[in-house]
Amino acid sequence: MNNVNSDLKIRGRNPRGEGEKLRATLLEAATELLAESEHPERVSVRGIARRAGVSPTAIYLHFESREQLFRAVSEECFAELGAAMCAAGPDAGGEPRDQLAAMGHAYLRFARERPGHYAVLFQRQITPEADEDDDEPKVGMDVFESLVGVVRRCGVPEADAFDLGVVLWMALHGRAAVASAMPGFPFPDEDRYIELLVDRVLA
Amino acid sequence: MNNVNSDLKIRGRNPRGEGEKLRATLLEAATELLAESEHPERVSVRGIARRAGVSPTAIYLHFESREQLFRAVSEECFAELGAAMCAAGPDAGGEPRDQLAAMGHAYLRFARERPGHYAVLFQRQITPEADEDDDEPKVGMDVFESLVGVVRRCGVPEADAFDLGVVLWMALHGRAAVASAMPGFPFPDEDRYIELLVDRVLA
DNA sequence: AATCTGAGTTGACATTGTTCATTTACAGTG
DNA sequence: CACTGTAAATGAACAATGTCAACTCAGATT
Numbered sequence: 001m002n003n004v005n006s007d008l009k010i011r012g013r014n015p016r017g018e019g020e021k022l023r024a025t026l027l028e029a030a031t032e033l034l035a036e037s038e039h040p041e042r043v044s045v046r047g048i049a050r051r052a053g054v055s056p057t058a059i060y061l062h063f064e065s066r067e068q069l070f071r072a073v074s075e076e077c078f079a080e081l082g083a084a085m086c087a088a089g090p091d092a093g094g095e096p097r098d099q100l101a102a103m104g105h106a107y108l109r110f111a112r113e114r115p116g117h118y119a120v121l122f123q124r125q126i127t128p129e130a131d132e133d134d135d136e137p138k139v140g141m142d143v144f145e146s147l148v149g150v151v152r153r154c155g156v157p158e159a160d161a162f163d164l165g166v167v168l169w170m171a172l173h174g175r176a177a178v179a180s181a182m183p184g185f186p187f188p189d190e191d192r193y194i195e196l197l198v199d200r201v202l203a
Numbered sequence: 204m205n206n207v208n209s210d211l212k213i214r215g216r217n218p219r220g221e222g223e224k225l226r227a228t229l230l231e232a233a234t235e236l237l238a239e240s241e242h243p244e245r246v247s248v249r250g251i252a253r254r255a256g257v258s259p260t261a262i263y264l265h266f267e268s269r270e271q272l273f274r275a276v277s278e279e280c281f282a283e284l285g286a287a288m289c290a291a292g293p294d295a296g297g298e299p300r301d302q303l304a305a306m307g308h309a310y311l312r313f314a315r316e317r318p319g320h321y322a323v324l325f326q327r328q329i330t331p332e333a334d335e336d337d338d339e340p341k342v343g344m345d346v347f348e349s350l351v352g353v354v355r356r357c358g359v360p361e362a363d364a365f366d367l368g369v370v371l372w373m374a375l376h377g378r379a380a381v382a383s384a385m386p387g388f389p390f391p392d393e394d395r396y397i398e399l400l401v402d403r404v405l406a
Numbered sequence: 407a408a409t410c411t412g413a414g415t416t417g418a419c420a421t422t423g424t425t426c427a428t429t430t431a432c433a434g435t436g
Numbered sequence: 437c438a439c440t441g442t443a444a445a446t447g448a449a450c451a452a453t454g455t456c457a458a459c460t461c462a463g464a465t466t
Contacts, residue, residue: 013412170378172377177325217444264443
């Protein structure tokens with residue numbers, strides 16, 4: 001069932017000044033492997049290097065550690081998830097309530113169709129440090145903001161919008177995570193789940 | 204910060220017929236280490252053996268693999284979580300609505316105070332196989348049942364009780380998981396979160 | 407031509423999960 | 437008591453992992 005060893009790309013050294021290209025190549029390789037394995041902890045530094053056609057240690061020219069490499073992948077994935085959700089919701093127009101449901105579906109679909117990517121999003125200590133540097137918009141925060149925006153447009157009291165956004169998000173994440181950890185759990189249908197969730201949360 | 208090597212218990216071989224005792228000792232050692240590290244993936248078979256005062260291979264007399272050992276720990280933890288929730292909720296009496304809130308708090312407290320144990324609960328593929336053997340009550344299912352029971356007693360339509368129980372549980376798990384993965388996230392206060400959650404979910 | 411430096415590699419180390427062959431020590435029999 | 441079957445556990449070894457320090461190698465700069 002495992003790849004035998006066909007996963008190495010022939011690649012020469014990058015010309016001067018373009019060393020950063022390897023960084024992108026590595027991210028791509030890591031992303032591919034995560035997409036294939038759905039078990040992030042089983043994706044190895046050496047496997048990524050092999051896939052990228054480069055020696056394992058080359059990774060350490062661009063990332064401090066395996067963990068930081070995964071963090072970088074996770075940021076990319078978060079951006080993608082956000083894009084998918086925004087495309088389904090705010091950017092698609094329609095009733096705010098329907099936008100909310102569509103965003104929920106997009107979220108669960110992402111988690112279902114790309115479990116490896118989704119899992120990497122919520123490994124421990126994802127937040128870079130969560131300290132004072134407020135300048136960087138904290139990847140993933142903006143898509144959350146936009147969710148809260150839609151909640152707001154649904155007409156909930158201003159004071160509750162943020163907190164209800166959190167509840168919504170957490171209920172989505174909870175379902176996605178448990179669905180992947182306990183495949184046998186008798187979840188209600190995805191449509192039903194989201195309908196119920198949106199209905200209840202929006203008073 | 205790491206233990207130097209003071210973690211080995213002197214222990215002689217078990218008398219005949221009582222070999223099963225090591226199984227318990229191993230579970231205990233694993234549980235302790237998980238409690239200390241809060242990163243399940245960094246708790247090693249060899250570390251557990253060292254803590255139990257036994258050779259690494261002895262583990263394989265009682266568990267098929269590291270994964271199965273962890274699964275066993277996870278089942279114990281699930282039972283404890285269930286006990287904590289039931290003690291706070293149904294067994295404590297009072298208004299069903301308050302019971303629900305108390306169960307929620309118990310859940311979040313467990314996750315907060317014992318992150319290592321909580322994390323091991325929701326690693327991938329926890330469910331033994333999720334196949335036809337319906338006889339075993341699927342650890343963790345019973346505590347979920349009791350949550351649904353309380354929801355039912357809150358007077359929600361019979362047809363919705365189960366599904367709303369799921370929503371509640373998922374919102375709890377979502378918050379617990381994200382709180383641990385993204386310590387910086389600006390969650391609403393725990394009381395506020397649960398109050399909001401219970402209020403909304405119970406129509 | 408000599409040097410510097412960016413881009414990568416080699417080889418090694420300490421750990422890890424796991425297997426197989428082996429040893430130890432207890433309990434019952436002769 | 438000595439003997440033996442076997443439960444309980446060990447030790448050596450394997451392949452794989454993350455990471456580090458020292459090295460190569462080619463293109464740019466002087």
